[in-house]
Amino acid sequence: xxxxxxxxxxxxxxxxxxxxxxxxxxxxxxxxxxxxxxxxxxxxxxxxxxxxxxxxxxxxxxxxxxxxxxxxxxxxxxxxxxxxxxxxxxxxxxxxxxxxxxxxxxxxxxxxxxxxxxxxxxxxxxxxxxxxxxxxxxxxxxxxxxxxxxxxxxxxxxxxxxxxxxxxxxxxxxxxxxxxxxxxxxxxxxxxxxxxxxxxxxxxxxxxxxxxxxxxxxxxxxxxxxxxxxxxxxxxxxxxxxxxxxxxxxxxxxxxxxxxxxxxxxxxxxxxxxxxxxxxxxxxxxxxxxxxxxxxxxxxxxxxxxxxxxxxxxxxxxxxxxxxxxxxxxxxxxxxxxxxxxxxxxxxxxxxxxxxxxxxxxxxxxxxxxxxxxxxxxxxxxxxxxxxxxxxxxxxxxxxxxxxxxxxxxxxxxxxxxxxxxxxxx
Amino acid sequence: xxxxxxxxxxxxxxxxxxxxxxxxxxxxxxxxxxxxxxxxxxxxxxxxxxxxxxxxxxxxxxxxxxxxxxxxxxxxxxxxxxxxxxxxxxxxxxxxxxxxxxxxxxxxxxxxxxxxxxxxxxxxxxxxxxxxxxxxxxxxxxxxxxxxxxxxxxxxxxxxxxxxxxxxxxxxxxxxxxxxxxxxxxxxxxxxxxxxxxxxxxxxxxxxxxxxxxxxxxxxxxxxxxxxxxxxxxxxxxxxxxxxxxxxxxxxxxxxxxxxxxxxxxxxxxxxxxxxxxxxxxxxxxxxxxxxxx
Numbered sequence: 266x267x268x269x270x271x272x273x274x275x276x277x278x279x280x281x282x283x284x285x286x287x288x289x290x291x292x293x294x295x296x297x298x299x300x301x302x303x304x305x306x307x308x309x310x311x312x313x314x315x316x317x318x319x320x321x322x323x324x325x326x327x328x329x330x331x332x333x334x335x336x337x338x339x340x341x342x343x344x345x346x347x348x349x350x351x352x353x354x355x356x357x358x359x360x361x362x363x364x365x366x367x368x369x370x371x372x373x374x375x376x377x378x379x380x381x382x383x384x385x386x387x388x389x390x391x392x393x394x395x396x397x398x399x400x401x402x403x404x405x406x407x408x409x410x411x412x413x414x415x416x417x418x419x420x421x422x423x424x425x426x427x428x429x430x431x432x433x434x435x436x437x438x439x440x441x442x443x444x445x446x447x448x449x450x451x452x453x454x455x456x457x458x459x460x461x462x463x464x465x466x467x468x469x470x471x472x473x474x475x476x477x478x479x480x481x482x483x484x485x486x487x488x489x490x491x492x493x494x495x496x497x498x499x500x501x502x503x504x505x506x507x508x509x510x511x512x513x514x515x516x517x518x519x520x521x522x523x524x525x526x527x528x529x530x531x532x533x534x535x536x537x538x539x540x541x542x543x544x545x546x547x548x549x550x551x552x553x554x555x556x557x558x559x560x561x562x563x564x565x566x567x568x569x570x571x572x573x574x575x576x577x578x579x580x581x582x583x584x585x586x587x588x589x590x591x592x593x594x595x596x597x598x599x600x601x602x603x604x605x606x607x608x609x610x611x612x613x614x615x616x617x618x619x620x621x622x623x624x625x626x627x628x629x630x631x632x633x634x635x636x637x638x639x640x641x642x643x644x645x646x647x648x649x650x651x652x653x654x655x656x657x658x659x660x661x662x663x664x665x666x667x668x669x670x671x672x673x674x675x676x677x678x679x680x681x682x683x684x685x686x687x688x689x690x691x
Numbered sequence: 692x693x694x695x696x697x698x699x700x701x702x703x704x705x706x707x708x709x710x711x712x713x714x715x716x717x718x719x720x721x722x723x724x725x726x727x728x729x730x731x732x733x734x735x736x737x738x739x740x741x742x743x744x745x746x747x748x749x750x751x752x753x754x755x756x757x758x759x760x761x762x763x764x765x766x767x768x769x770x771x772x773x774x775x776x777x778x779x780x781x782x783x784x785x786x787x788x789x790x791x792x793x794x795x796x797x798x799x800x801x802x803x804x805x806x807x808x809x810x811x812x813x814x815x816x817x818x819x820x821x822x823x824x825x826x827x828x829x830x831x832x833x834x835x836x837x838x839x840x841x842x843x844x845x846x847x848x849x850x851x852x853x854x855x856x857x858x859x860x861x862x863x864x865x866x867x868x869x870x871x872x873x874x875x876x877x878x879x880x881x882x883x884x885x886x887x888x889x890x891x892x893x894x895x896x897x898x899x900x901x902x903x904x905x906x907x908x909x910x911x912x913x914x915x916x917x918x919x920x921x922x923x924x925x926x927x928x929x930x931x932x933x934x935x936x937x938x939x940x941x942x943x944x945x946x947x948x949x950x951x952x953x954x955x956x957x958x959x960x961x962x963x964x965x966x967x968x969x970x971x972x973x974x975x976x977x978x979x980x981x982x983x984x985x
Contacts, residue, residue, distance in 0.1 A: 336945045343733065364948065368734050456928060511819035513839050514926030656732075656947035663753060663931050670842055670930035682752075689750060 296325040297586035299573070300345075301356035302338040304330035307540055311606040318599060324589050325582075351576035353583045354590060358572050359651040363397035365574065371402035372575040372584075374591055378404075381595045386613045388634065388643050391570055394651070403574035404594050407609035409536045410630045411646045412467040412557030412567040418550065419527030420448065429555045433471055433500055436531075436558045440507050443530035451530040452507040455517030461666040462648030462658075464504050467533045469497035470565050471558045474642045481661075482645055482652045484691075489684045498668065498676035504533075505669045518545075525551045533557060535569060535649070539626050540608030554626035556633050559642075566630075566637035569649040570612065614638060660690035720961065727954035735950055744955035753942070754956065757934040760846050761963070764935065765914040767850040768857075773906055775854055776861025781891065783862070784869045794866070798859040805856065809923025812852040813839070816924075842932035845925055849917075849933060852924055857913065861906050868902035869895060904971070911967050915960065936960045 297319060303312045309330070316326040329352075331338040338356060345351050346369045357365060378384060378401045384392055387405070395403040414436075416429060424443040430436035443451035454460055470477040472493050479488035488494070509520065509529075518541055523529045525547050532538070539554065559565040573594065575587050593599050600611035605622045610631045618628045637643045645651035650658050664686045668679045722735075727744055730737035748754050779797055783790055800808065815821040818837040826834040838844035872895050880894045918937035925933040940960060944953030 339948075340945060347734070361948075364733060457926070458928075509819070510840050511817060511837065513813065513817055514924075514928050515817075654948065656943075656949045659942065659947045660751075666928065667752075667930035667932075670928065670932070686752075689747065 293581040293585045294323065294325060295319075295585035295589045296580075296582040297327060297354060297590050298352045298583065299326075299328045299354050299356075299590075300331055300338060300341055300352045301328070301573075302331055302333065302335055303356070304332040307544075307607045311603050314602055314606060315593070315599065318593060318602070319586075319589065322589055322593070324586055346576075351578070353578050353587050354573045354575045356571065357403065357574040358570060359394055359645070359649075360654045361650065362394060362403045362572065362574055364654050366397045366402050370577040371397075372577055372587055374401035374404065374575060377401075377588060377591045378595070381592070383595045383613075386615045388568065388614065388638050390643055390645055391568060391612070394570075394645070395572060403572045404591055405570045405572040405612045406594055407571050407600070407604050407607060408612055408634065409569045409609050409649075410556075410566055410633070411463050411535045411569050411649060412470060412565065413534060413536050413538070413626070413630065414555045414557050415524070415532040415534060415538060415542075416553045416555060417524050417527050417530055418552060419525070420451070420530035421553070423448065423527045424530065429553065430558055431556075432560050433468070433558045434560075437500075437503060440503075440530065444507065448528065448530055450507060450509040450528075452504055453517070453520040453524040453529040453532040454504075454508045454512065455519070456512035456514050457516060458662050458666045459648045460517055461669040462662045463535070463646070464533060464669065465497060465501050465665045466567055466644075466647045467557045468500040468504070469493065470567050470644050472496050472500065472560050474559075474561075474565050474644050477644045481647050484653075484657075484687055486684070489687060490680060494680050494683070495676050498679045501665075501669065502672075502676060505672070508669075521545060521547070536610070536626065536630055537608055539624065543608075549624060549626075554624075554629060556629070563640040563642055564633045564637045566634050566643045567646050568634075568643055569646040569651055571609075610634065657687070657690045660686040723954045724958050726950055727958045729951050731950040731954070733948045733950070737951060740951070744951045745959070748939075748943070748952050748955045748959065751939075753931055753934055753939050754936075754959075756931055757936045757939045760933060760935055761915065763846050764849055764853075764917070765911060767847065768853045768914050768917075769907060769910040771850065772854045772857045772910055773861050773903070775858035776863075776906070777865050779858065779862040780865035780869055783866055794863070797862055800856045801860050803856065805917070805920040806923045808852050808856045809920045812848065812855070813924045816848050816851075839925065840929055842929045845929060845933045849921055849924055852920060853914075853917070856920075857910065861910070864902055864906050865899065868899045872898050904974070908968065908971050912964060915964050915967070936963070 301312060303309050312328060312330075316328055319326045331341045342351070342355050342357075342365075351369055391405055391408075395401060395405060414429070420443060421427070424439065424446045426439055426442055428435075430439045440451040454464065466477070466481070469481065476488055476491055476493035479485040480491065480494055512519070517532070517534060517538070520529060520532075521538075521542060522545075524532055525542070542552065543549070556564055557567070573590070575591065578584060578587070595613075597611070597613055597616050600613055601616060601622075603609070604611050604627070608624075608627065610618075610627050614631075614635050616631070618631050634643065647653065647658060647661060652658070653661070661683060664679060664683045668674050668682075674682075726735050726737075728739055728741060730740045730743075783794060783797075787793075816836070816839040818824065818835075818840060823834060823836040826836070838848045876894060876898075877890065880890050885893065916937055917935055918941065921927060921933055921935050921938055927934045927938055936956065937960065940953050940956045942953075943949050943956055947953075
């Protein structure tokens with residue numbers, strides 16, 4: 266207590282000294298304090314570019330990156346909230362936006378969002394995540410599709426196939442064909458938890474987006490035990506048997522050279538893998554990007570999005586900064602700039618991707634998103650913390666990753682275990 | 692008791708930091724224990740929920756696997772590290788040439804952090820690029836050493852890396868112990884015609900007991916709080932096959948945003964540690980009493 270009082274006295278004194286300048290301060294120059302984990306690579310480049318735009322509009326950009334795992338960024342955020350000094354905006358995604366907005370007040374962005382006419386160009390499921398309690402408190406920044414199919418051009422030639430698979434049955438036939446051509450492991454995959462979870466979500470959503478929504482997003486007890494879940498685990502076992510078991514905890518990227526060389530055939534991965542492939546020196550015509558298999562003939566888009574949440578601050582300059590930041594991240598030009606750096610696709614479904622600077626993969630993903638929104642087949646990624654809060658997600662991924670690594674677990678047993686894990690984490 | 696003012700600086704230097712450190716540890720241990728009984732999630736505050744967090748943690752597969760692993764890892768790591776260390780110490784104790792160089796080599800892994808150890812061994816043990824591939828490329832194509840990706844054996848890869856890292860430390864302590872054995876005792880045994888084997892088993896090793904206990908206790912508490920080694924070597928996998936309690940605590944607290952459950956797991960870890968350290972403390976106490984009475 267003592268300390269705080271002393272600090273406010275000091276602040277008051279400083280305020281007195283600053284008195285003559287007060288007139289200027291009232292027209293508050295926008296200032297933004299922000300924390301994120303994006304410090305290096307294309308992520309770092311993109312956020313720095315955004316900062317430049319912020320400064321061009323006369324703002325003061327104060328970004329403090331917390332490199333490393335997302336959890337470390339969250340620890341910093343937690344500490345700042347506990348000490349009553351949250352950043353004006355911070356990176357946060359998915360259902361964590363709603364969870365964290367309960368522990369500290371957030372800014373109501375409704376007016377700014379409405380003025381920009383933004384809501385009708387954002388996928389409804391995505392918009393919902395950023396409106397805890399029905400009010401916009403956060404804004405999505407960029408979108409990735411997690412069920413993107415990367416097919417090796419040489420792998421395809423080696424299997425003497427020319428058609429890309431669109432359903433799981435076709436996918437399985439092609440994988441078999443690739444294996445028969447002498448490819449030991451037709452499916453390329455990393456060994457991380459998220460990698461395993463991602464394979465499962467691609468299976469289930471491809472089999473039935475409705476079942477995915479009921480079981481994974483709404484945790485409906487009946488849907489969790491439904492026949493689609495069983496079918497998804499059966500498909501996941503097939504994929505697991507086609508993967509290189511010697512992967513341990515390595516990232517998916519270690520297999521990329523083999524995939525391109527045609528020693529492996531296909532990979533189900535997020536759209537970000539395109540950037541990784543190009544950075545590794547491979548060419549766009551070394552691989553083909555296609556939507557993940559879907560059994561009902563309509564496109565399915567499993568969505569992952571990064572976002573910024575805005576924390577309430579009293580300072581006039583920070584409030585101005587929040588307004589400016591919100592305005593910027595909704596602009597098509599800014600989203601174009603950002604996605605072209607990171608390889609993602611814009612949040613807005615009305616951005617034109619025909620120009621240079623976009624790849625065919627990005628164009629295809631953006632078109633699939635638009636079509637999937639129309640068909641109501643956009644679902645939120647479990648593996649990338651979009652479908653559930655972190656506690657529930659981790660409990661479910663435990664089951665999925667164990668299933669991928671352990672062939673003795675039957676699909677039936679996996680369904681039971683997943684149901685139990687959900688109950689335990691509720 | 693009369694306070695000697697001239698010794699006041701000494702008291703201040705010793706007691707103030709000691710009390711601060713102890714107060715900090717005790718305060719946070721108590722705070723964690725308190726949180727473990729509340730419904731805290733993202734923030735350390737919540738309502739009293741009794742033992743709910745404990746029953747919940749104890750029911751998860753993660754915790755069960757972690758605890759089984761702790762038993763396997765604890766036993767394998769402590770016993771094998773101590774034996775390896777003792778073996779190396781006895782070999783070095785033969786007054787050989789180049790002892791200093793060898794001792795530095797064996798002790799050197801201790802200078803590396805567990806993260807570096809784990810990362811290096813994750814490459815060595817990976818069947819696709821490490822030892823297995825090397826032997827296969829040399830011509831023995833049937834050779835298999837894929838424990839790292841075998842969920843039943845993966846925990847032993849952590850034991851191997853742990854032994855490599857810590858046996859030098861055990862060796863150093865044992866060597867000091869061996870050197871401090873009364874030379875007269877050894878001479879007397881040799882005059883009585885004891886061979887090297889009997890000399891060690893009957894004379895030297897029995898006098899090493901206090902050091903054996905000390906090494907064991909230090910290794911056991913290392914085993915219980917092992918975190919970084921697993922994180923770097925297997926990431927808790929394949930699947931969740933190599934989870935350890937410290938990983939589960941971190942996972943609950945910071946990745947799942949469930950501070951209450953994480954705290955409950957942390958308290959369970961503290962109890963495990965107490966179960967090891969308390970008997971040791973009592974044993975030390977009894978020893979001292981006996982020595983005082985003798």
